[in-house]
Amino acid sequence: xxxxxxxxxxxxxxxxxxxxxxxxxxxxxxxxxxxxxxxxxxxxxxxxxxxxxxxxxxxxxxxxxxxxxxxxxxxxxxxxxxxxxxxxxxxxxxxxxxxxxxxxxxxxxxxxxxxxxxxxxxxxxxxxxxxxxxxxxxxxxxxxxxxxxxxxxxxxxxxxxxxxxxxxxxxxxxxxxxxxxxxxxxxxxxxxxxxxxxxxxxxxxxxxxxxxxxxxxxxxxxxxxxxxxxxxxxxxxxxxxxxxxxxxxxxxxxxxxxxxxxxxxxxxxxxxxxxxxxxxxxxxxxxxxxxxxxxxxxxxxxxxxxxxxxxxxxxxxxxxxx
Amino acid sequence: xxxxxxxxxxxxxxxxxxxxxxxxxxxxxxxxxxxxxxxxxxxxxxxxxxxxxxxxxxxxxxxxxxxxxxxxxxxxxxxxxxxxxxxxxxxxxxxxxxxxxxxxxxxxxxxxxxxxxxxxxxxxxxxxxxxxxxxxxxxxxxxxxxxxxxxxxxxxxxxxxxxxxxxxxxxxxxxxxxxxxxxxxxxxxxxxxxxxxxxxxxxxxxxxxxxxxxxxxxxxxxxxxxxxxxxxxxxxxxxxxxxxxxxxxxxxxxxxxxxxxxxxxxxxxxxxxxxxxxxxxxxxxxxxxxxxxxxxxxxxxxxxxxxxxxxxxxxxxxxxxxxxxxxxxxxxxxxxxxxxxxxxxxxxxxxxxxxxxxxxxxxxx
Numbered sequence: 001x002x003x004x005x006x007x008x009x010x011x012x013x014x015x016x017x018x019x020x021x022x023x024x025x026x027x028x029x030x031x032x033x034x035x036x037x038x039x040x041x042x043x044x045x046x047x048x049x050x051x052x053x054x055x056x057x058x059x060x061x062x063x064x065x066x067x068x069x070x071x072x073x074x075x076x077x078x079x080x081x082x083x084x085x086x087x088x089x090x091x092x093x094x095x096x097x098x099x100x101x102x103x104x105x106x107x108x109x110x111x112x113x114x115x116x117x118x119x120x121x122x123x124x125x126x127x128x129x130x131x132x133x134x135x136x137x138x139x140x141x142x143x144x145x146x147x148x149x150x151x152x153x154x155x156x157x158x159x160x161x162x163x164x165x166x167x168x169x170x171x172x173x174x175x176x177x178x179x180x181x182x183x184x185x186x187x188x189x190x191x192x193x194x195x196x197x198x199x200x201x202x203x204x205x206x207x208x209x210x211x212x213x214x215x216x217x218x219x220x221x222x223x224x225x226x227x228x229x230x231x232x233x234x235x236x237x238x239x240x241x242x243x244x245x246x247x248x249x250x251x252x253x254x255x256x257x258x259x260x261x262x263x264x265x266x267x268x269x270x271x272x273x274x275x276x277x278x279x280x281x282x283x284x285x286x287x288x289x290x291x292x293x294x295x296x297x298x299x300x301x302x303x304x305x306x307x308x309x310x311x312x313x314x315x316x317x318x319x320x321x322x
Numbered sequence: 323x324x325x326x327x328x329x330x331x332x333x334x335x336x337x338x339x340x341x342x343x344x345x346x347x348x349x350x351x352x353x354x355x356x357x358x359x360x361x362x363x364x365x366x367x368x369x370x371x372x373x374x375x376x377x378x379x380x381x382x383x384x385x386x387x388x389x390x391x392x393x394x395x396x397x398x399x400x401x402x403x404x405x406x407x408x409x410x411x412x413x414x415x416x417x418x419x420x421x422x423x424x425x426x427x428x429x430x431x432x433x434x435x436x437x438x439x440x441x442x443x444x445x446x447x448x449x450x451x452x453x454x455x456x457x458x459x460x461x462x463x464x465x466x467x468x469x470x471x472x473x474x475x476x477x478x479x480x481x482x483x484x485x486x487x488x489x490x491x492x493x494x495x496x497x498x499x500x501x502x503x504x505x506x507x508x509x510x511x512x513x514x515x516x517x518x519x520x521x522x523x524x525x526x527x528x529x530x531x532x533x534x535x536x537x538x539x540x541x542x543x544x545x546x547x548x549x550x551x552x553x554x555x556x557x558x559x560x561x562x563x564x565x566x567x568x569x570x571x572x573x574x575x576x577x578x579x580x581x582x583x584x585x586x587x588x589x590x591x592x593x594x595x596x597x598x599x600x601x602x603x604x605x606x607x608x609x610x611x612x613x614x615x616x617x618x619x620x621x622x623x624x625x626x627x628x629x630x631x632x633x634x635x636x637x638x639x640x641x642x643x644x645x646x647x648x649x650x651x652x653x654x655x656x657x658x659x660x661x662x663x664x665x666x667x668x669x670x671x672x673x674x675x676x677x678x679x680x681x682x683x684x685x686x687x
Contacts, residue, residue, distance in 0.1 A: 243636075250635035251628035255594040263591075263632065264584035269577060277577035281639060286571060288638040295637060308636070 006053055013049045021048070031055065080104055080135065087112070087160035094152045099123040109134050116149055129153070132176065138163065139183055141176060170305040178236035182275075183302045188233035190224070222289050226282035229291035230299055235275040241304040243267045243294065248310055262310065275299060385453030386667075390465060393486055394451075395667050399513035400521075401539040401660040403681035404489065406506040407532035412462060415448040418531075422446035425527045426468065426520065444520075445469045445481065456492055456671060459499040461507050463490040468520055485516030487524060492674040495682060510681035511674065512536065513662070537684065539660045543646040544619075545680055549656050549673065550649040551622040556669055557589035563652035567629075571644035579644065581633060585651075595624045 016024055022041050025031055031039075039051055084102045091098055097117030104110050112131040115123035129149065132141040140157055154166045173179050181187055213219070246262040271277040278295055281287040287295070298304055423446045428434060430444075451463040465488045469481035489509040491499075499508045514521045525536045541549075553562055565588040571577040599621045630641045647658045654664045654673060662677065664670050 245636060247636070249591070249628075249632060251591075251631035253591065253594050253598060253624075253628050255597065256591055256628070259590070263587045265587070265632075266580075266582045267633070267637070268580040268582075270580065271577045272575045274577065277571070277573045277575055280573035281571065281577065284573065286573065286640060286643040288640075292636070292638040295639075 005056065009052060009056060010049050013045055013052065080110060083110065083133075083135065083160050087156055090156040090159045091152065094156060097121065097123055099125070108136065114153070131157070132180075133157070133161070134180075134184075137184070139169075139180075140166070141179060143176075170303040172304065173238045173240070175237045175239075178238055181236040182238065182299060187231050187235055190227040190232040192228055219283070219285075222285060223283040225289040225291060226279045229282060229296040230275050230279040235273060235279065235299075237273045238275055238298070238304055239272065240268060240270045241274055241298055242269075242306070244305075244307045246307070246309045274304075386451060387453075390449075390451045391667050393465065393467070394488065394670070395664055397486075397515050398655075398661050398663040399488075399515050401541070401662055401677065401681075402512045402514070402525075402536045403510055403539045403684045404512045404528070405510075405535040405685055406502055406508045407528070407534050409505050410507045410509075410532050412450055412464075415450065415464075419446050419448050421531070422448075422466070422468075422524065422527050426523050429519075429523045429526075443471055444484070445471065446524075451488070454490065454492060454671070454674075456675070457494065457496060459496045459508075460491045460494055461509050463488055463492075464509065466524065468516070468524075485514070485520040485524070487512065487514040487516075487521070490674060490678065492671060492678045494678050498682060510685060511539075511678050512681075535686075537686075539677075539681055539684055541656055541658055541660055541662070541677075541680065543658070545676060546646050546649045546656055546658065547622050547626050548619075548676055549654075550651075551592065551617065551625050552672060552676070553649075553651045553653045553669070554585075554588050554592045554625075555617065556653060557585050557592075560666060560668060561585060561652065562588075566648075566650045567646060568648040569641050569644035570647050571639075577644075579639075579641065581629070581641075583629065591628055592625055595628060596621050599624065 013021070022036075025036060025039075035055060039048065041048070043051070087102070088100050091100055091114070095116070095118065099115040099117070101113045102110060103113075110133045112133070114129045114131065115125045116127075116129065117123035127144060129145045130143045131153065133139070142153070145153060158164070158166050169183070171179055171183065243266070245265050245267060248261075249256045249259060249263045251257065269278070275298065278287065278291075278298075282289050282291050282295075294306070294308065297306065423444060426444045426446065446466060446468045449465045449467075451465050454463045455461065466486065467483050468485040470484045471481045490511045490513075491509050492511070494508055494510065502508060514524070528534055529536065550565060550567060554565055556562060562585045564582050564585055566580065566582045569579045569581070571579060596617075599618065633639070633641055645658070649656050650663075653666045653669050654662065656662050662673070664673055
């Protein structure tokens with residue numbers, strides 16, 4: 001066996017995580033059962049490489065066999081290729097003069113850059129649309145898309161990913177990582193505990209044993225409920241939440257409360273990080289705890305645009321609002 | 323010396339008829355205090371009006387020239403209060419224009435400049451805005467504009483207005499004005515729009531020439547609530563398009579809550595609140611004055627309280643924990659930092675009346 005396939009093999013084995021090594025080799029199918037059994041997978045990778053190397057030499061494999069192994073390991077790469085092909089062809093069918101560039105990032109995300117043109121003009125590379133799709137998830141993140149392009153993109157995506165339909169998640173913000181983390185819950189979740197134990201305050205004031213905080217328990221409770229609603233630690237940076245309310249008047253004025261028609265208003269919460277602001281509101285008592293479902297739906301449902309009517313939160317509609 | 327005090331007293335919820343006449347009482351005691359020199363306790367006797375006339379649509383276009391209106395309306399002004407001006411004459415405006423132009427030029431160049439020189443790159447002009455003064459004692463509004471002209475531009479090139487400002491007194495308290503010594507003119511409200519260097523030059527010139535004092539006029543939340551209610555009151559005549567209120571909640575990081583109410587719904591709530599308040603008033607057999615068109619602060623407070631309750635029932639968040647920082651409708655917008663925009667000239671007088679009152683209260687003299 002030449003040098004190249006050996007080096008390739010070495011590199012490949014280094015890359016494949018230990019627990020995936022055995023199933024990958026099995027899927028590869030070029031090692032017989034007997035041979036597989038002789039390989040002790042608890043050995044270090046270095047030793048494994050040596051062992052496999054000798055088997056390779058016995059069987060006289062060439063580079064192409066090793067690359068086959070590599071391909072199998074990257075099974076989802078094949079899936080990616082499929083997605084790429086389908087998406088490009090779909091979009092090109094729908095609209096001419098569109099330039100599509102697809103790239104896969106290391107963290108399982110597929111980034112697509114689309115420059116739109118129409119039948120008459122060349123693709124405009126100064127106003128591209130970016131789409132990010134995590135292949136194993138049903139989420140697609142889009143930026144800079146206008147209403148004419150939206151149905152085209154939606155259709156291309158649905159066909160390429162072989163899902164049934166695509167709909168607005170009613171979640172938008174300025175930081176992509178924040179939205180992604182919110183949706184996929186990549187932040188510290190706090191769960192209700194049966195036995196309430198006070199959470200450590202984040203800003204620990206110097207604890208003087210002579211100072212006793214009168215409301216320590218209730219403030220600990222508030223903090224606990226605030227963290228349950230919004231999460232602990234550092235929260236994803238969402239910039240705003242918009243609620244469109246169409247509910248009956250809920251003040252004290254008698255004639256107003258007897259009115260049949262709803263009051264229409266729009267409430268917008270804005271901050272550099274509204275989740276942290278709202279958590280702070282709950283823990284400091286500005287917002288009463290337990291946190292109302294209207295606010296806790298932001299992290300729970302991963303949305304920041306809501307239409308609230310008296311029959312419960314309205315269905316996720318039409319366009320997102322920024 | 324900038325005292326940030328809220329010289330506003332919130333009338334308690336269960337008010338009796340005596341509160342209504344507290345306005346007259348407070349001003350009487352204030353005027354008495356002025357004659358006693360150096361008595362700063364007079365500040366506590368001054369209060370913002372607890373009731374005011376509902377804004378009527380003024381056909382102001384009849385009285386004020388359209389050019390002046392175009393300058394005043396739809397621009398955002400930064401407000402300040404001004405103490406009374408000594409020996410300011412409405413007849414000397416041309417001289418003031420020349421002096422101010424020279425002053426601005428001198429400030430910029432750092433050397434003394436001749437007053438009569440026509441080559442200044444900045445030209446100031448003073449003019450009187452006729453038709454805005456309401457009460458007898460009000461001085462006529464003064465408009466100041468600074469135009470700039472590049473040295474290299476031709477003679478016929480139009481000059482660009484780079485800064486404008488105005489001094490006004492609309493429905494100023496007659497007792498206060500009458501109590502001023504001779505030679506003092508009361509124009510307590512100053513609005514400016516333009517670059518900061520020019521603003522400070524103009525203010526310096528005024529301070530030097532008329533021995534007056536400028537100070538920033540913040541609009542506190544009571545005045546903002548007044549403006550919101552007064553504007554809502556205009557809904558049947560002119561569509562306000564929305565009642566938008568912005569609160570700043572002091573959490574980390576700071577949270578801003580924008581609460582926009584549909585105009586028709588805001589109007590209905592306002593009328594319901596007023597009706598209830600009127601019923602309560604009728605319950606007390608007090609003076610039988612004609613109450614048409616008078617709005618009391620209790621109604622304003624109740625209106626805001628109802629809006630906050632509606633909000634609380636949904637979000638369980640108490641807006642009173644935050645500060646009201648902005649109120650805006652299609653008729654105008656007001657921010658707590660002292661920035662005001664009047665978008666509709668019909669209600670300009672009422673808005674300026676309220677602001678004149680704020681300026682008079684904020685003045686340390």
